[in-house]
Amino acid sequence: MTQKEQHLSDLKQIRSLMEKSTRFLSLSGLSGVFIGVFALFGAMAAYVYFDYSFYYGETQDMIYFADSQTRNQFLLFVFTDALSVLLLALSFGFYFTWRKAKRRGDKIWDNTFKRLLINLFIPLVAGGLFGLILLYHGEVAILPAITLIFYGLALVNASHYTLNDVRALGILEIFLGLIAVFFIGYGLFFWAVGFGVLHIIYGTLMYFKYERN
Amino acid sequence: MNIIANLNKMFESRIRLGIMSILMVNDWVDFLALKELLEVSDGNLASHLKALESEEYMEVRKQFVGKKPKTSYRASLLGRNEFNLHLENLNKLLSNTQEVVKKRD
Known part of the structure; x- marks a missing residue:
């Protein structure tokens, strides 16, 4: 190695270490697995509710034209289902990440984690509000x-502050969301794949890559 | 090439350079985190930390988390200045090559 190459590789190392040390690395793969499992349970409940079908093309009619009792019942079910999935997924997600952080001797509530959450939630909240306005x-x-698209964007954004692998998951979610636009009425199926299957696959891969040793 | 003389001997070691890079962009960093980031052995890391400590390039804090002792490190003002000077000199040495000009932020 010439002197110049040596200096150049020094600079590269400095840059890479600065980047790596400011990321939250305790994100647990098991969190992903459990988020996926609960998403699948939620999707299963909706699948049963929609008379064992992934197709719910009449949902729009239901919200617009059905009598208020049917409509309220439908909305109540959707909110209960979504909210329970969200709460269970978040609490188990936090638990396994907290456990991994503890095992690594990290504080969970450190700067890297705060930065990760803020950057995850900016696109996520924007997407959530956008969805509510559509509703x-x-x-x-x-x-x-x-x-799915906003969730994917949130993951891509958050990936700068945690394991780089999150970026791949984000891109897949965006891709899946775009495909879902073609298949109106099959949203439940795409949700099950995006929030359920992809999380389980990602979480399992991460678990074997970083944790099982 | 008298500019070479400006490069800080303390940062000739890859590990010491790495330790300081991490400390520059973080507040307190503990031993385990440094070890994982740098992928070095305990003994190797400890000896380099001691060298940086004796030059007063960083501060050391020892505390107990539960029953486990935990040692954390933070770059001192002197350490920060020396590191920045070192970076500047590295960049100066390389600034005539196109590759670096492209890479500089």
Whole structure:
């Protein structure tokens, strides 16, 4: 190695270490697995509720035209289902990440984690609000696709502050969301794949890559 | 090439250079985190930390988390200045090559 190459590689190392040390690395693969499992449970409940079908093309009619009792019942079910999935997924997600952080001797609530959450939640909250506004207009047709796309963007954004692998998951979610726009009415299926299957696969891969040793 | 003389001997070691890089962009960093980031052995890391400590390039803090002792490190003002000077000199040495000009932020 010439002197110049030596200096150049020094600079590269400095840059890479500065980057690596400012990322939250305790993100647990098991968190991903459990988030996926609960998402699948939620999707299963909806699948049963929709009379064992992934197709719910009449949802829009249900929200727009059905009598208020049917409509309220439908909305109540959707909110209960979504909220329980969210709460269970978040609590188990936090638990396994907390456990991994503890095992590594890291504090979970450190700067890297705060930075990760803030950058994850900016696109996520924007997407959530956008979805709610669509719902307010009774536009549910592209809602599943929108949630997947915004979630994917949030992951890509967050990947700068944690394991780089999160970026790949984000890109897959965006891709899946775009495909979902073509298949209006099959949102439940795409949700099950995006929030369920992809999380389980990602989490399992991460678990074997970083944790099982 | 008298500019070579400006490069800090303390940062000739890859590991010491790495330790300081991490400390520059973080507040307190503990031993385990340094070890994982740098992928070095305990003994190797400890000896380099001691060298940096004796030059007063960093501060050391010892505390107990539960029953486990935990040692954390933070770059001192002197360490920061020396590191920045070293970086500047590295860049100066390389600034005539296109590759680095491209890479500089």
